[in-house]
Amino acid sequence: MADSAEKLVIKVTAGADAPERCSQAFTVAAVAVASGVEVSLWLTGESAWFALPGRAEEFELPHAAPLPDLIAGIQAGGRITLCTQCAARRDIEEKDVLEGVRIAGAQVFVSEVMAPGTRALVY
Template sequence: MPKKLVIKVTAGADAPERCSQAFTVAAVAVASGVEVSLWLTGESTWFALPGRAAEFELPHAAPLPDLLEAVLAAGQVTVCTQCAVRRGIEEKDLIEGARIAGAQLFVQEIMAEDVQALVY
């Protein structure tokens, strides 16, 4: 089993099932004791802003705020630099515990030993 799981979410409210799957896998991995790094890119970037996860709805899915809270409690949430800039989002706008970082750090994380990467 990998020591770390890096998950890149490219979907937001525009593809709710794919988005929910990514957050669910991240939260379950954290609950299982796996180190998780969740990267929010594209439309999922909006969920790093206060209150935005609460606006997400998908029938028969765990509430996105609960999943995000679980990941933040024991993992890392990162917003893509370019995605943030395109949306006018700055570090000061983010929920507590989230950060903004670029492709260099993403590549560094996924190339580390004992890492599994998933893209949704």
């Protein structure tokens, strides 16, 4: 079991445009949560669409865990954040996103990444 002081911040920029990279990010986040690691998953770029209800169900990648299951696993013990600018560029508002998804900007991201005991990955 991971030490509670450990945190993993994952920034995923890929969506349906790069399905393998996208799936890897969600898979790593879900496995980390299941392993007891504190996880913060940031949706940026094309992955921003997965903050909306029903969008994850449209994603398909052979031999990969279903995206809705991965999201549920991440939300069970981690946090999902949608980038403020990415949301604005797509006309996504707080009222539009999945329950539990927050919208936050670069200042919050930098604060999370710079916290002691934190590791960061970008996909």
